[in-house]
Amino acid sequence: MDRHCDGSGVNSASHVRFFQLSQWGATKMTLRKATGVATFAALAMSSTASFAATEINWWHAMGGRLGEVVNEISTKYNASQDACQLTPVYKGNYEETLTAGIAAFRAGEQPNILQVFDAGSATIIGAKGAVVPAEDLLKDAGVEFNIEDYIAGVRYFYADAAGKMIGMPFNSSTPILYYNVEALAKAGVEAPKTWEEFEAIAPKLKAAGYIPLAQSHLPWIFTENFMSRHNLPFATNNNGYDGAKGTKILVNNDAIKMHFTKVKGWLDAELFGYYGTGWGDNQKVFQDGSAAMWLGSSGSFGGLTKSTDFKFSATYLPHWASVSETGTNTFIGGAALFAMSGKPKAENDCVANFYSFLTSAEMQYYWHQETGYVPITNAAYELATKDGYYDRVPAAEIGIKQLTLPGGDNTKGYRMGFYVQVRDVMNREYGKIFSGDKSVDDAFQTIEDEANKLLARFAKTSN
Amino acid sequence: MKRVQFSHPLMPYMLLLPQLAIVGVFFLWPAAEAIRASFYLEDPFGFGSTFVGLDNFKDVVSASEYSRTAWFTLIFSAAVTFFSLSIALLLAVKADNVIKGASTYRTLLMWVYAIAPPVAGLVGVMLFDQHIGPLNDLAHALGWNMQIGVNYFDTAFAMTVIAVWKQIPINFIFFLSGLQSVPKSVQEAAAVDCRSSSRRFWTVTFPLLAPTSFFLLIINITYALFDTFGIIDLVLKGEPGNNPVTLVYKVFLDGFRGNDLGGSSAQSVILMILVFALTVVQFRMIERRVHYS
Numbered sequence: 001m002d003r004h005c006d007g008s009g010v011n012s013a014s015h016v017r018f019f020q021l022s023q024w025g026a027t028k029m030t031l032r033k034a035t036g037v038a039t040f041a042a043l044a045m046s047s048t049a050s051f052a053a054t055e056i057n058w059w060h061a062m063g064g065r066l067g068e069v070v071n072e073i074s075t076k077y078n079a080s081q082d083a084c085q086l087t088p089v090y091k092g093n094y095e096e097t098l099t100a101g102i103a104a105f106r107a108g109e110q111p112n113i114l115q116v117f118d119a120g121s122a123t124i125i126g127a128k129g130a131v132v133p134a135e136d137l138l139k140d141a142g143v144e145f146n147i148e149d150y151i152a153g154v155r156y157f158y159a160d161a162a163g164k165m166i167g168m169p170f171n172s173s174t175p176i177l178y179y180n181v182e183a184l185a186k187a188g189v190e191a192p193k194t195w196e197e198f199e200a201i202a203p204k205l206k207a208a209g210y211i212p213l214a215q216s217h218l219p220w221i222f223t224e225n226f227m228s229r230h231n232l233p234f235a236t237n238n239n240g241y242d243g244a245k246g247t248k249i250l251v252n253n254d255a256i257k258m259h260f261t262k263v264k265g266w267l268d269a270e271l272f273g274y275y276g277t278g279w280g281d282n283q284k285v286f287q288d289g290s291a292a293m294w295l296g297s298s299g300s301f302g303g304l305t306k307s308t309d310f311k312f313s314a315t316y317l318p319h320w321a322s323v324s325e326t327g328t329n330t331f332i333g334g335a336a337l338f339a340m341s342g343k344p345k346a347e348n349d350c351v352a353n354f355y356s357f358l359t360s361a362e363m364q365y366y367w368h369q370e371t372g373y374v375p376i377t378n379a380a381y382e383l384a385t386k387d388g389y390y391d392r393v394p395a396a397e398i399g400i401k402q403l404t405l406p407g408g409d410n411t412k413g414y415r416m417g418f419y420v421q422v423r424d425v426m427n428r429e430y431g432k433i434f435s436g437d438k439s440v441d442d443a444f445q446t447i448e449d450e451a452n453k454l455l456a457r458f459a460k461t462s463n
Numbered sequence: 464m465k466r467v468q469f470s471h472p473l474m475p476y477m478l479l480l481p482q483l484a485i486v487g488v489f490f491l492w493p494a495a496e497a498i499r500a501s502f503y504l505e506d507p508f509g510f511g512s513t514f515v516g517l518d519n520f521k522d523v524v525s526a527s528e529y530s531r532t533a534w535f536t537l538i539f540s541a542a543v544t545f546f547s548l549s550i551a552l553l554l555a556v557k558a559d560n561v562i563k564g565a566s567t568y569r570t571l572l573m574w575v576y577a578i579a580p581p582v583a584g585l586v587g588v589m590l591f592d593q594h595i596g597p598l599n600d601l602a603h604a605l606g607w608n609m610q611i612g613v614n615y616f617d618t619a620f621a622m623t624v625i626a627v628w629k630q631i632p633i634n635f636i637f638f639l640s641g642l643q644s645v646p647k648s649v650q651e652a653a654a655v656d657c658r659s660s661s662r663r664f665w666t667v668t669f670p671l672l673a674p675t676s677f678f679l680l681i682i683n684i685t686y687a688l689f690d691t692f693g694i695i696d697l698v699l700k701g702e703p704g705n706n707p708v709t710l711v712y713k714v715f716l717d718g719f720r721g722n723d724l725g726g727s728s729a730q731s732v733i734l735m736i737l738v739f740a741l742t743v744v745q746f747r748m749i750e751r752r753v754h755y756s
Contacts, residue, residue: 093701095720102507102722123722127508275593276612277704284594421721424703428528431705435614446527453522457723460504460513 053085056350058113059104060088061097061335062171065303069370077357084350094120094335095420101340105130110340112351115170117335121158122417124338125166126244126462131338132348133160134168134355140345141352153329153403154376157413158336161241167336168355171373173299174330175221176398177318181311183210183292191293191313194321195262202271205292211273213266215295216282218430219423220333221317222263224414226256228331229317230324231408235455240415244459247416251426252448255323260440264433274434277427298399299334301372314395316402329405331413334373365389374400417458422451494735500728507722519729536709539623540687546627547683548676551634556664558635559642569639576632580690584697587625591698611698618706622698626691634679641675642668677753681745688738710734 062070067090074088091097094117101114101124116124124130138145147155147165153174158167179191187208189201198213205212215221227234232255234240237247266272273291275281286294287307295317296304304312319327337358339351357363364380367373369389375381381400384390390397416422429447432438438446469475501519505512523529558568575583590598591611602609609617645668653667669676688711695712703716714734718727 095701099719099722106509120722123507127506127510129510130508274613276610276706277702278612278700281593281612281700288594418721418723421717421723424716424721427702427704429705431613431615435705437615450526454723457504457522457726460515461506461725462511 053083054346054350055085055087056112056347056354057087057089058115058337058354059091059097059101059111060115061091061094061117062115063090063093065306066171066371069367073358073363073367076363077354080357081353084353086350086354098123105340108342110342112340112343112347113354114338114340115335116167116338118157118331118333119419119423121167121336122240122244122415122419122458125158125160125415126417126458128462129341131166132341132343133164133166134158134337134339135165137339137348138352138355141349143352143356149377149379151374151376151378151381151400151404152407153400154332154374155412157332161238161243167338168359169332169334169376170337170358171299171334171367171371172332172376172403173297173334173373174332174399174403175217175225175295175317176298176314176402177293177295177316178286178300178304178312178314178395179293180210180286180289180291181313183208183289187292191315192318193316194327195259195318196321198318199262202266206271208292210292211285211290212271213293213295214273214275214282214285214291216279216297218277219426221295222259222430223251223256223426224333225317225330226259227251227414228329228411229319229327230255231328231410232256232323233410234414235416239410239413241413244417244455244462247455247459249416249422249448249451249455251451252444255320257440257444258323259320260430260433260444264440267434277431297333297372298402299371299373301396301399302370303372312395314398316398316405327405328411329407330402331411332374332403368396372396372399374403416451416455417461418454421454422447425450425454497728497731497735500724501732502725504725507724515725519725520733523726523729523733532708532710532713535619535707536688536711539619539626539691539707539709540684542623543626543630543687543691544680544683546623547630547634547686548679550627551631552638552676554631555635555638555642558639572635573632575629576636580629580693581697583629584625584694587621587628587694588697591621591625612700612704612706615705615707618698622691622695622707625694625698626687629694630683630686634683637675637679638672641672645671673753677750680749684741684745710737 058074060067060070070088070090074086077086078084089111091100094115097114098116098120101110101116104110114124135145135147145165147159147163150165150169154169154172155165156163158169159165177191183205184191187201187204187210189204190197192198192201202212224234226232232253233250235247235249237243237245240247263272267274273282273285275285283294283296283300285291286296287304289308289310298314301314316327317330337355339348343351359377359380361375361377361379361383364375364377365383365387368375368380368384375384425447429438429443433440433443502514502516503512504515504519554572558565558572561568578586590596591609593599593609593611593613596611599609599611609620611618611621649667649671650663653663657663657666688709691709692711692715695709699706699708701720703712708716710730711734714727714730717723717730721727
């Protein structure tokens with residue numbers, strides 16, 4: 001997933017940019033506050049005996065409320081021990097953060113920790129030697145590591161072909177269906193489990209005066225997770241995990257073409273609303289109550305709770321019963337933390353120390369509650385369950401339950417290079433399908449051709 | 464021309480050095496680097512690269528979208544240049560004729576110029592927003608189902624309007640000062656000879672404005688090609704989708720968003736060649752017709 005994971009609605013500044021106008025003041029204040037906190041921390045440091053603390057920095061892409069939570073986590077970490085001093089730095093949206101990290105790496109001034117999003121993972125993992133695998137980092141620092149501690153849907157997404165964890169999953173989310181409880185009650189329908197059920201209830205929602213459905217990220221929700229939900233292969237070479245060489249995308253298949261033919265039909269019949277590629281533009285119709293259902297990120301939960309004044313709930317991403325009778329688990333989206341190479345052992349040990357702090361059940365539970373991102377360890381999930389969080393807020397559990405549904409051979413993730421551009425091609429061609437400029441068949445043919453060209457080009461970069 | 468005497472033969476070069484150093488560091492060196500990179504496919508982190516000859520150029524030119532992007536850039540630049548120049552000229556001529564409250568009118572017309580470009584872009588984007596934009600509502604009231612970000616033409620229309628709106632004030636200022644420097648005696652002599660004010664404008668005033676117009680033409684073409692980047696980025700909200708982009712914006716998308724350094728460099732080399740050709744055309748063909756004195 002892209003920038004949407006900042007479900008808080010004020011994602012990395014790119015959702016609805018003009019809101020920045022009003023946010024500028026707020027951001028400035030946050031910045032000042034952050035600087036204040038940093039200065040205070042530095043003062044506190046120098047006044048105590050801990051001035052010898054090893055300094056590490058963390059470049060992240062968490063804007064708005066998410067950025068505040070990141071700062072709070074860092075403050076908590078610094079307060080929890082004396083040996084390491086962590087400084088988080090906001091670097092813009094996901095693409096900007098990755099580009100900044102790459103430029104810094106080439107100049108030899110890379111941060112200790114770089115947050116890289118799902119679509120950029122092939123780039124950073126493909127660059128052999130750019131990062132220290134999370135698993136090695138932890139083991140070198142003498143921290144116990146067992147990949148089985150992580151929940152199944154998260155475990156292998158940022159791993160290499162052999163299953164070694166390279167990136168430490170951080171903000172992990174998955175697409176789920178949010179629904180306006182009043183709207184569904186008014187139309188006298190239940191939230192759909194399958195697309196067949198959606199087809200049955202959509203006209204009733206329309207008759208009740210609602211746009212039945214909107215979504216915020218076609219490549220993520222209707223493509224990548226469409227493949228995962230139906231256990232369809234997304235790319236050759238084991239969904240791309242076995243290496244960039246010869247990897248071809250398998251997006252041009254009958255199941256997804258059927259899906260997009262249906263979606264275009266729904267759009268024409270006003271059973272589906274499409275407002276372009278902007279995450280916020282599509283979320284807005286759900287937030288203001290004009291759309292009855294919205295496909296967004298499980299990480300949107302925290303933001304929606306604050307921005308809506310009606311009762312909403314969530315359920316699994318629907319699947320086509322005709323394609324897969326029960327449906328399989330979805331991929332995680334979001335981003336992971338990568339420890340950049342070329343740093344002294346003392347700093348790497350601090351990063352490892354921070355990773356164990358971050359993945360502790362308490363911190364994960366805190367992060368989960370504050371943002372809506374899923375907890376990444378089994379222990380944290382158990383803690384949240386035991387604490388009764390899901391009894392109080394059942395919708396908060398949907399994401400993690402969907403990630404831990406029974407999977408298949410094709411549901412652990414995908415790894416493709418130049419994937420940001422592949423997504424751009426998808427978005428462009430889907431736009432053409434929806435505007436009626438291109439047939440579904442032609443559009444998918446173009447996506448396949450251009451994506452394969454990009455993949456072949458990417459394979460050549462790593463020689 | 465007067466010969467200037469320097470005490471030392473190296474002196475003029477020393478005086479030129481700071482400027483040449485800036486050109487070298489910020490233009491020549493990156494340009495050379497772009498040309499080199501356009502022949503390679505490179506890992507973004509710099510670990511490996513493959514020499515691919517002209518493949519990057521072939522891939523760029525053969526991509527289905529490249530010709531659509533090039534056509535859009537051409538039409539967009541022509542439209543932005545034409546409308547921002549002609550509307551500014553019209554406003555300048557009218558403002559020049561106003562006697563009562565002249566400075567108020569002029570200040571109001573220059574107002575937008577005082578707004579920083581990103582802010583102006585944001586205001587423009589907000590006016591056209593598909594959920595809350597008043598101009599969007601107006602279009603819907605007139606029966607135009609405008610959807611910025613979804614419909615290719617609508618997005619192109621909004622980009623053009625915002626870009627023109629932002630550029631009018633600076634053109635207006637130059638045209639107005641150009642008009643005011645037209646000697647009164649010439650205008651009066653023309654008024655004696657010819658009663659039609661529009662004819663007087665085209666035969667006397669406009670030719671006298673030619674140096675200003677030529678300067679503005681170049682400035683505006685450059686603006687439309689390069690400086691509209693911010694407006695395009697704001698309208699697209701960072702996600703291109705099925706929306707128009709200019710060649711310059713595509714260089715950024717592929718290079719900085721997609722980390723495809725080779726493909727992006729090839730595009731910037733193509734762009735460099737186009738700009739070079741355009742500059743030659745401008746100065747060889749058009750400037751000959753401009754009379755400076």
